[in-house]
Amino acid sequence: MAYVDYADEVIFAGKSHKKFPLILNNEHIINRLTLKYFLSQRVLWSEGTLHTYTKHVCDFISQLELENKECSFDHIDEYWLEAYANQISNRNPGSEGYVSQLLSSVIDFLFWCENNNYCKNLIGVTSKFKIKVFQTKNGVTHNLVKYYNKQGASPKIAPRDEWIETVLSEEYFKSEDLEIRFNLMVEWGRRCGLRAHEICALSVDQIPSRETLEQNIIEKNNSFIELSVTKGKKKARIPVSGILLKKTLDYIESERNQLIKKFKNEARLQRKAYIPPQQVFISSTTGQALHRRTFSNQLRSRWLQALENGNLTQDQYVWVHGLRHRFATDKLKKISQLKHIRDPREVTKTLTRHSHSSTLDIYTASIHLEDMND
Incomplete structure (x- = not known):
C-alpha cells in the first residue's frame, strides 16, 4: 500500500x-x-x-x-x-x-x-x-x-472550556516540561485563535520583553504581536494578554533553555553543531521546531484517553482547530451582545482573521447548538 x-x-x-x-x-x-x-x-x-x-x-x-x-x-x-x-x-x-x-x-x-x-x-x-x-x-x-x-456532517459544537480542561487534566506526559509546553500551546489556540501551524511557528523574537509585559499586566493592557506565518501567508497583528505572554516568556527562559542546553551538550559530545531554532516550541526528541501534526496528535491522544477513562463522551470532542472554534465562537457571542456594534459578524471576522464574514456561519451554528444543549 x-x-x-x-x-x-x-x-x-x-x-x-x-x-x-x-x-x-x-x-x-x-x-x-x-x-x-x-x-x-x-x-x-x-x-x-x-x-x-x-x-x-x-x-x-x-x-x-x-x-x-x-x-x-x-x-x-x-x-x-x-x-x-x-x-x-x-x-x-x-x-x-x-x-x-x-x-x-x-x-x-x-x-x-x-x-x-x-x-x-x-x-x-x-x-x-x-x-x-x-x-x-x-x-x-x-x-x-x-x-x-x-451531505456534509452537521456542525460540531466548539469544544467547551470544561472539555478542554478535562483533556488538560489527563496524565499523558512523563515529563513536567512537556506538560507545560503542551498546556501553553493549547492556551495560544483557545485564547488567541491561532491555528496549529501558527502556534508552532511562533518565534522567540515575537515575544515582548519582560519589562514591557509586566507594565501591560499592571495596566491591564494587551500586548500586540506580529504573525509572519499565517493561513494564506498574510501578515497579521493580534492582541495577546500579558499573562499568556509572561507564561510563554517563563517557558522560554526555563524549560526551553534547559532543552537547548541538553541538545548542545549532546552535539558537543558527538562533535556536531547544534543551532537552536527560532521557534518557541521545540521538540524534546529532535531539538527542532515542533511540527503541527505532533501537536495535533498529542491533543487527540489525550482526548481519546479522556474518552477511555470515561471523563468525556464522543460528543464532547476536543481537537486542535476546535480551539480556534472556541475562540471565534466566544468572540462572536460577546460582540453580539454589545448594542453599540452594528455588525458583530464583521468585527468578529476581523478579530479571527477570516477573509469573508460568511465563513462565520459555522460559528453561528455552533452557538445555536450550544444554546440548545444548555
Whole structure:
C-alpha cells in the first residue's frame, strides 16, 4: 500500500523546499507521476494545502495498487469513481465533507494528468471523456463532489472550556516540561485563535520583553504581536494578554533553555553543531521546531484517553482547530451582545482573521447548538 514520506530537502529550479512530501510504494519506490504533480503545484499551494493533497492522492494511489501493480488509470470511469466514493464513505462514516474533499483532490490530480498527456480521454468537460467534469472559477469539479459536499456532517459544537480542561487534566506526559509546553500551546489556540501551524511557528523574537509585559499586566493592557506565518501567508497583528505572554516568556527562559542546553551538550559530545531554532516550541526528541501534526496528535491522544477513562463522551470532542472554534465562537457571542456594534459578524471576522464574514456561519451554528444543549 502506498504511503507518504518527506524528503529533508528538494531543490527545484534553484529553490529549496524543506520536508517535501513524497508518495512511495511498498518497495519504497517514489511514485514519479505524483512527484511531478506536486512540484508543478508548489508555487500555487501553501505548505498545508500541499500536505492535504498528498494525503488524498496517496489514498487514491493505494486504491489503484490494490487493483493493478502498475497503478494505471485504464479501468477508471464514472462507475469506478462512484464505487471509490462509497468505499471512502464506508471507511469514514459520518464524514461526507471529507469524502467531498478527497474526491476533489483526486479529480484535480486526474485533470492535471489529462492536460499533461499522462492519460487520454479519461477526464474532461465533454461527454467524450469517461469522467465528465464541470468548469468552476477555481478549476473543475464533479457531481459526486457536489453531492457529498451537500451531505456534509452537521456542525460540531466548539469544544467547551470544561472539555478542554478535562483533556488538560489527563496524565499523558512523563515529563513536567512537556506538560507545560503542551498546556501553553493549547492556551495560544483557545485564547488567541491561532491555528496549529501558527502556534508552532511562533518565534522567540515575537515575544515582548519582560519589562514591557509586566507594565501591560499592571495596566491591564494587551500586548500586540506580529504573525509572519499565517493561513494564506498574510501578515497579521493580534492582541495577546500579558499573562499568556509572561507564561510563554517563563517557558522560554526555563524549560526551553534547559532543552537547548541538553541538545548542545549532546552535539558537543558527538562533535556536531547544534543551532537552536527560532521557534518557541521545540521538540524534546529532535531539538527542532515542533511540527503541527505532533501537536495535533498529542491533543487527540489525550482526548481519546479522556474518552477511555470515561471523563468525556464522543460528543464532547476536543481537537486542535476546535480551539480556534472556541475562540471565534466566544468572540462572536460577546460582540453580539454589545448594542453599540452594528455588525458583530464583521468585527468578529476581523478579530479571527477570516477573509469573508460568511465563513462565520459555522460559528453561528455552533452557538445555536450550544444554546440548545444548555
